[in-house]
Amino acid sequence: MAEIRMTPQQLSAVEATEPLVFVSAGAGSGKTSVLVERYLRLVLERGCSPREVGAVTFTRKAAGELRARIRSRLIILGRLDLAAELDQAPIGTIHSLCARIIRSEGLAHGLQTDFRVLDESEAAILLDDALERAWSRLIADSPAEDLETLARYAGLLRTVALDAFRGLRAAGHRNPVLSFPNPPDAAEAVSRLRSALDRLDEEVSAHGLPNPTSRNNYRKALTCREWLSVCRPEPSVIQKAAELVPHMSGEKAKALFGETKAALVDLCRLLGEQYLVGVARMANIFLRGLGAEYAQLKAARNVLDFSDLEIEALALVKAHGGAGQLVHLLVDEFQDTNELQCGVFDALAPASLTTVGDYHQSIYGFRYADCEVFRSRRERLWADGHRPQSLSAPWTASSGAARYVPLSVSFRSAPALVEVVNHLFSSDAFFGEEFEPLAAARDGRPQCRIGTVGPAAELHAVGTEATPSEGSEGPAKVEAAALLGAEAGLVADRVHRLVTQEGWRARDVAILLRKTTHARDYLAALERRGIDAYLIGGRGYFRQDEVSDLTALLRLLVEPHSDLALATVLRSPMVALSDDGLLRLGRQRRKGRLASLWDALADLPGNTLEEADALRIQRLVEAVTALRLRALHPGLSILIEDAMQALDLDLLLLGAPGGRRRLANARKLMRLADDFEEVEGPELAAFLDYIERRGELDDREGEANVLAEDEDVVRVMSVHQAKGLEFPVVIVAGLGELPAGESSSLTLTPDG
Structure with a gap:
């Protein structure tokens, strides 16, 4: 087989014969080349048919590029027969692999195999229809005493049910339900409060009440006895107890009323938990109804969503007992998979499994990717032999069952930029010792250089405060708009100098944003300076x-x-x-x-x-x-x-x-x-x-793409859309806009 130039690290991954090959590939380290060459070794040297070698990538575009590169190499090597057979090879996304399994094996297990796969927008609309139907049914079927709770928490229940449904489906639950503890028994807490009130009466009888605050607190204690006779897990009752909490100003008050306060607060906490368990049960009823309605709507249309594909494929593979025709499996972007998808890979039980990814490049958590899967699977390797001295060191299991290969040579960036990246990301402010340092593949500046090159990295600060989150009002929002305008202007000025003074073409420059919400501000600023720009993807x-x-x-x-x-x-x-x-x-x-x-x-x-x-x-x-x-x-x-x-x-x-x-x-x-x-x-x-x-x-749908590959315009895009692309000059903007914190009303474990 005609060889291409590869580093020793790449060659180790390509030639590995172990059943499990785990490749940790840093940015720009040529992981696609490794996948292509490993695929070729499997079909050319081990005699596998392309139909027996599966390759999973994250997007259809990436799958198309991988297939094209493999085909090109096969044609160069004179294997036109294998190049033609490649059309039938299982190269695609995880969902195309799952669909292939269902269409192949599903009929024998009572599944329709002529289904259509819903895209994200179609699934969202159908799920919204199911939500409305389930909510109407819940209102109609609920007893009168539950209607107040439904009215009080309508928005919360709908949000929680939808979040739980999506999260649990992504975790592999065909029919999601919540599990929650039994409501705590408040009888003991009631007894403790009564005992505390009795001891308070004895103390007051023996020593009296020293000041007005104590006398007011004692009146609250007397009312508390009356409240005990009607206490139950209802919001109005629990809120009433807040008026009975004694003021604890001074050591005497703490000594006299501390026990009573602690017992009252503990009882209210238990009553609140009882009430929330009741709300959770109502949410569970709603969740079951949502699942039933959604399943019915999908069945009527003979469609499956992405979670269906993964769930049903896993069940079929487990029932069938292995990979069937699939002998070898290559998985790209492994850091953006999750346990359900890994369950499919495991259940396929291929003769060899090669996973390639980079823990630090995981960016699809919002689609239920779990980068901890990458870390946990890597940790499992060390159980079979000694642990390597560092993550940058290659490793082979003592049993010969697994190989770990780090790819650390970057072909994408100049040495100076690699040095900046290593310094930044190996600091404790970012990844520390978990970061695997990169090494530049060549000396000097990038070969694509056209304009003059100054420092490898520049940091421009605009203002001193982070941009408030969306929806904030008042002066803070006005200031945020001013900061955004100033930053867009600064970026546009820098691009203008790059193009008009430093010899770069507009097409050499990419502006990356964490999200494209404010992309139009940057486009407008560039337009005002006579710089042609184009928003790739975007929304709206x-x-x-x-x-x-x-x-x-x-x-x-x-x-x-x-x-x-x-x-x-x-x-x-x-x-x-x-x-x-x-x-x-x-x-x-x-x-x-x-x-x-x-x-x-x-x-x-x-x-x-x-x-x-x-x-x-x-x-x-x-x-x-x-x-x-x-x-x-x-x-x-x-x-x-x-x-x-x-x-x-x-x-x-x-x-x-x-x-x-x-x-x-x-x-x-x-x-x-x-x-x-x-x-x-x-x-x-x-x-x-x-x-x-x-x-x-x-409205996440992007505008139609009319951009030619060689068109001389500045590209503006999100960080997600830039993954895998290369530009001589990159400006990362909007870093002062901090990511929103965790705002979900529900925290779910994988088991619900």
Whole structure:
């Protein structure tokens, strides 16, 4: 086999013959090359068919790139037969592997194998439907005494149930339920409080009450006896006890009333726990109902979500007893897996399992990835022999069952930058001794250098206070906006100097953000300085003007009397009705006491509007009338294209600033319509409701991509989107905006 240049570390991972190969790959250390070459060794030297060698990556894009690189190497090596067979190889995401298992083995175990996999947005909408159904059923079926609790904690119960459902499903629970302790018995606490009150009476009888505070405290103690006769686990009763807590100012008060206070507080705590257990039981009923409704909705559509794929695949593999046709398995981005997914890998029981990842590059915890899986699996290795002296040292099990290979040579960064990274991340402020230092693969500056290079890293501070969390109000929010504007301006100034004075091209520069919430501020700052920039991915597709205008026009086809939709279209570039025209239209509606603005259009006297406005409205009415007839037939994407052309929206978008992006966004709506129609049918109203709900639930949908690979613009993106990419100059912005703390109302263990 024709060799490629590899480091001794890479070659060790490629040539390993142990059943378990654990590769800890630092940033830029060539892990994909290792995966490609190890795959080739398995099919070329060990005689495995590509169908017998599985490779799991985190995204479909990464899987496509891995398949392409393996195919390219096979063609170079003259193995066109294996390159052709690669199309059938199990190379893809964990979910594509699980789907493959279910389609292969599911029928024998009573599962339908012609299912469709829900994407995240579709699953969110279906789960929201299930949530509403389950909540309505819970209200209808609950006894009257529970309705107050449901009303009091409606928001909390819905949030907790949804969080618990998602978290437990990701942990492998097919039908999630919460487990909680039995409610504590308060009888002993009641007895302790009564005894404390009795001893207080004896002390007061013997020594009296020394001051007004003590006399007030004693009156509270007398009332406390009355409260004991009615105490029960209810919020109003527990809140009443707060008024009875004695004031503890001074040593005498503490000596006299300390025991009573402690007993009262302890009893209230127990009553609160009893009450919360009751609320938790109600949440469990709701959780069971949510699961049942969600399962029913999925079954009616013959669809599975990502958790279903993992749960059902694991059950099938366990029942089937191994990997079947799969002999070897390679897993990339191992730090972004979780125990459920590792359970699938383990149950497949391949002859060899190779995992590749970097504990410090785990960034998908919000998708239930658990980087501690990487650490715990690494720790298991050491049980089979002595532990290595450091994480940077290679290791082989004494039994020959496992090999640990650290990849520490970085091919991505210049030596000076590697030195900065090592200094920063090996400090106690970050990872300390857990960090595996990198070594630069070459001397000197990066070979891609075009402009001048100053320091390897620069730190620019803007202001002195961290940006407040979203939703904060008042002066703090004003200050946050000022800091954001100042930082965006500083970044734009630095990019301007890079491009105009230091010889770098705009395409050489990437701006990375922790999240893209404020990406538009950076884009605007760059635009003001004449720097072309492009936001990759981002969010807010459904809030873009061109998408809102087009969906408003489509809404008129099914609801012409929707004033909001009509007003949106009238003010859009498609009609561009003047302010005076809109004012006169509103007056006509009020004057004639008409039901809608659409009725006012038909009721306008001939000389009410300026000629230009009258022609615009006439054109709109004619277009909507014709399109409404067209909307009765299948072909949603064709209908959308006809609607755009009827009012020249495509030409208007192309002529506007950012025209290519705007038109691509409009055409993306056509693709979404095709996907919807394939599953749900051609009903326009249902499609518009689907689009509206996607935007309301979580508008994480990115805008259409119109960026050519070699286009000379600054790239702005999130840290997540930058994973695996390379740029000569990288600016990491927004570091002063601290991540939000843990805000969940529920803390779950994997067993519920």
